[in-house]
Amino acid sequence: MPAARANSTTATLRQQVYEQLRSAIEQGSLRAGTRLPPSREHAAALGVSRNTVLWAVQRLQAEGYVEARVGDGTYVSQAAAGAATRSQQLVAPPRGLSRRGQLIADTAARWNPPVAVARAFRMGAPEVDTFPYAVWDRLARQAGPGQRAARAQYLDPAGDPQLREAVAQWLWASRGIRCDAAQVVVCSGSQQAIDLIARLLLDVDDEVLVEDPGYPGIRAALLAHGVLARPMAMDGEGACIAEATERWPGAHMAVVTPTHQYPTGVRMGLARRQSLLQWARTHDAWVVEDDYDGEFQYGAQRVPALCSLPGSERVLYVGTFSKTLHPGLRLGFIVAPPALVQPFAMARAITDRHAPGDTQAVLAQFIAEGHLLRHLRQMRELYQARQQALRDALAEASDGALQLAASDRGMHLLCERAPGSDDEALCRQAQAAGVMLAPLSRYVIASERRGWLFGYAGFDIAEITAAARTVGELARRLPRA
Template structure:
C-alpha cells in the first residue's frame, strides 16, 4: 500500500514500498513535482527532515540526502536556524512536469509460460538510467573520451551508407573481429583466428547463444557459487539443472563438483577474477578443469568480464590460452571497459561452431549496430582502446585504494573490506549478523547502491557481504559516501 503523510501540507508525498523504484528516488520525484507544479510555493517552508521521515515511515538519512540534492540543484534553499524553504524565483513554466513513477498492476486472468515465469523470478538486477554510487560493474563514465569516440562514430557513419546503415555482417564486423583477435593475443595470451570471433550485443547475448546451441532440457551445468547472476538465470530458463559449485582459494572446487553433481554438459567459470569473490583460479586447477572437460565431453564458458583491470603485474593469460582441445567458449565484453550503452561484446567459439553461432545470432536478434562495430574497430586499430584501458587502470587503482581505506576507517564496526588486485569492485564482509539484503535495501534508500552477495548464490554462504563497485565513483566523494554508509548501517543495527 502507498504511504502518504497525514498533514495537509504533506498530502502530495506518496511512497510505494512494493515499487521497484528506490524510496529516495520516489521522495525526490515527489518533491520536484510539488515544487514545479506550484503545490509548494516559492518561499514555502518544507517539513523538517525528522517530521517528514516520521510521517512517511522512512529513514531520516534518506530525507536529509534528498533535501541536500534539491538544495544543490536550486529547487530549495536552507536557512540556518530556520529550516528548508522552496527556492524563490523559480520559473516553473520552463520545467517539464515531473511524474512520480507508479507500479503497474498485473492484469488479472493473464497466463504466461513456464519459461516466462522463470524469467520473472530472475534475480538479475541491471539498473537502467542513472546509477547510484558503488553500483558494481559501472565504468568511469565521467572520464570517458566522449568527443574522441564521437569522432570515430562520425567516421563510421561517413563510409559507404549501404554498409553502415545495414544489418552488418552475419558474424559481426570483420575489421572488429580482427582487432579483437589481436587484442586477445597481446593482452590474454590467446592465439585466435578472427573467424572464430562472433560479435554479440554484450556478454549476456553470448550466454544466451551458448545455452541455445549447447543445452538440452535437463542438462547439468556446473556453476560457480557465488557466481554471475544473469548467466545463471539464462541456463535455468533454458531448462538446465544448474548445479552450484563452491569456490575456494584456487577457484571452482572441481573435486566437490565431481563428488556431488552429475556430469555436466557445460561448466561456467570466471577464472581470471571470480565473480564476485575476486579469486584467481590457480594454474593447477585450470589444467585439471580443461583435462576434465576433454575427458568427459563437457564444454566450458570462460567469462572474462573485467580482466583488463589488474593492478599488480600484467593481466594473467586466459584459461582459453591453455585450451589445446578447444573446449572453451571465451566471452568478453566492452560494457565494462568502454560503456554499457554501446551494447558490444563477443564470444570466441571452437571452429566447428562458427556457422551455427552465426545462424543463431541472426535468428535470435539483429544484435549490435553495424555503425558502432565499425567505430570500435577503428578505435582499436588506432590504439585508442589500449590507451583508454591504461588510463582507466591507473584511475581504478586509485579509486580502489580510497574506497578500501575509507571503509576500513569509517565502517570497521560493521564490515570488513577485502582488498582486491583486479577488477572494478570489492567485497565487504558484514559483521554482527547484519543481513546483506536488508543492508542493501537501506543503503539504496539513502542513495548508495551495492549488491548483496546472497543474490549471486544458489546455495547460501555462511557469511553475508556487500559487493561495492569503485570504478564509477569519483574518488573525491568516496570518503563522504562511506560516512553515509556507516550511518545507515548504524541505524540498521541500532
C-alpha cells in the same frame, strides 16, 4: 502404454509436482525454513514415483527455492522468501505463455537488472564520464558516403570483419589468446552470449555447473531455457571443481569467471584451471569463460585467460566492451571453436540479425589505432586510486568496523561477514539513505557466505567518500565480525 506416451506422462507429472511446490513456496504456503517431506513419503502421498519428486526438488534447489542440508533433509531457503516477496510485487505475466515463455518471465523474481542511474556502490558500473567521446565522434565522422551506405545494409551476423580481426589481435596482445578472426562472433554483450550458448549447446534438464556465489544473470539465462544450474562452492583457489563434478557427474557445462571471480574476487589457481580443462576433455563437456573484467589487472604480472592454456579446445571465451568502454555500446563477443561459428552466427541472425554497422566499424578503428589501450591504461590508474579512496574512507567512517582488503584486480571489493549472518539489513538501510549496497546473499544458491559488495569503478572520489561515510556510520551499530 507406448514408450513415447509414457515418457510424455512422466515429464508432465514431474512438471506438475515442481509447479505445485514452487507455487506453494512463492505464495507463502511453504515458508522459509520449512522442511520438505522425505521424498519417499512425499511420492507416496502424491501417488507418483520417488524419481518424479526428486526431479522436482532438484530443480527447485537449482533455482534457489530450496536447500539441502546434509543429514537433515531439504528446506525452503531464506532466499526464496525474498524472491516470493519480489515476485508478488511484479505485474503478473500475461496468460497464454508457453512453458519456455513462463520460464523467461519468471526470471524477474530472481534477477532484475537495474535500470536506475548508477550510484555508489553499484556493482559493474564502469567510469563513463571520462570516456573519449571526442575521439569516438571523430572516428565516426571519418566514414565516407560509400562506407556509410555499406554499413546501412544487412550485414554478416557474425560481425564486421574488421572488428573481428581487431578483437582477435587484441586478445592475443592483451589476454594471450591465439584465435583466428573467423572464430570471433560479435554479440550484444556477455548476457546475449550466455543466452546464445544455452540455446545452442544445452537442452532442457541439462545440468550446468555455476559458481556459488556467482552472477545471477548467468543463472537467469540458463534457467530461462529449462537448464538446471548446479552450484560449485568457492574457496581461496576459485571454484571447487573436483567436489562439484563428483556431486553432479552428469553436468554438460561449467560457467566460470577464473580471472576475477564474480563476486568474491578470487583468482582461479593453475591447478584448478587444469583440472577444469581435464574434466571438459574427459566428459566431452564445455567450459564457458566469462572474462567480464579481465582487462583490469593492476599488478606487474597479469594472469592470462583460461582460454590461452594448452588443452582449452572445449572453452568458449566470452568478452564484453560494457566494462572496458561503456555498457551503452551493447557489444561483446564469443570466441568459439571453428565448427560452432556458423551455428552461433545463425542464432544471432534469428535473434536480432546483427549489431549496428556504424558502431562496429568505429569500434574496430578505435581498437586498431590504439585508443582502447590508452583508455584502459587511464582506467587502471583511476580505478586503483578509487579503490584506495574507498578503503580509506570506509575504514575511517566505520571506526574500523568495515575493513576492505586491497585487490590488484577488478572493479569492486567484498567485505565478508560470518557465514549465515544477516547481510540484508545494512543494505536496506543504505538504500534508504541513497546508497546502492549489494548483499553477498543475493548472489548465492546454496552457499552460506555473507557480506557486502562495494563497486567503486564508476564513481568519483567525492561520491565514494560520501557514500562510505553513510555506510560507515550505519556499520558502527553492527556487532564486530
